[in-house]
Amino acid sequence: MKIVFRWFGDDNDNVKLEYIRQIPGVTGVVGALYDVPVGEAWPREKIEALKNRVNGVGLELEVIESVNVHEYIKLGVPSRERYIDNYIKSIRNLADAGIKVICYNFMPIFDWVRTSLNMPLPDGSNTMAYDDSVLNHLTPDELVHRIGEESQGFTLPGWQPDRLADLKKLFDAYKDVDENALRENLGYFLHRIIPVCEEVGVKMSIHPDDPSWSLFGLPRIVKNEEDIERLLNLYDSPANGIALCTGSLGINRKNDVPALIKRFASRGRIPFIHVRNLKFDGEGQFHETSHPTSEGSFDMFAIMKALYDSGFDGYLRPDHGRMIWGEEGRPGYGLYDRALGVTYLTGLWEAISRMS
Ligand code: DNO
DSSP: OOOEEOOOOOOOSOOOOOTTTSSTTTEEEEOOOSOOOOOOOOHHHHHHHHHHHHHHHEEEEEEEOOOOOOOOHHOTTTTTTHHHHHHHHHHHHHTTTTTTTEEOOOOOOSSSOSSSEEEEOSOOOOEEEEEEEHHHHHHHHHHHHHHHHHTTTTOOTTTTTTHHHHHHHHHTTTTTOOOOHHHHHHHHHHHHHHHHHHHTTTTEEHHHHHSOOOOOTTTOOOOSSSHHHHHHSSSSSEEEEEEEEEEHHHHHHOOOOHHHHHHHHHHTTOOOEOOOEEEEETTEEEEEEEESSGGGGSHHHHHHHHHTTTTTTTTEEEEOOOTTTTTOSTOOOOOOHHHHHHHHHHHHHHHHHHHH
């Protein structure tokens, strides 16, 4: 297992790369190019520049999150071909730079959704939260506005303006796309890209829907075990994997996260995992907590044990953290709480491995 840490780049992150290097146990960063519009091919020179910067401080760059999928590919319209060709160019260019895992998602229009990005906690820290009853009273435009207002001047991953331009047009386009159609479009995409991934040694890692249910009536197809099984069967290859996100899947209480890990990691289909904890506040309601079991609703020991027992040898990153110690930065992605998460998770891992 390798522990990696998400970093948004010198111009785009309050967290310094040099500080990430100082977190014990972290060997690399999860990076991306943020100035290439969704759908365009990622240029070699830009990938090389990022890699050199990261390698220059003694960290690896082997995981990309995300190469976003153009909406036309998800919609399955004829113009998808051009965007799939570009996606393939990006895969080849990334593989040439030594990238091993590419994370992506196939969520229509919106990526992950929260209704609050700065919920105050009794200890003086703040965190991200979600409440269905709040979302149900928002229009998509109001949600985008709210996220923009609360994001402290940072662009949140998956909330890039080019992805969300002209919401009404996008919603109209999805009118006739149900879950089956979306799955078919994903299958089409996988059949084009996975053979290339196999050839160049890259593993695709799809992020589950977050939260793991339909929002605004849009189809969502990576919500539970059955969905994941169907997705893996769309193209049966180790290069067609999942980025198992404990928070996204665990939000649905019917999902047994350690069991999902055992099932899919033992088959080598989890190249990348996002580990975080959260606390249920009611039906369709939760807030994100620090990583330890004692702080949230998940059994973090069981999660790490499931990884260990399945022989997990992929990449793990601590997922969102709270904002603590007066830090100001991109919600969910400050330095301190995620670094505490790393040390806690490495501690669990060491204890589990030494006692096994
Ligand atoms: C949020 C992230 C997601 C994730 C994408 C992957 O913090 O977990 O934005 O990066 O869904 O494509």
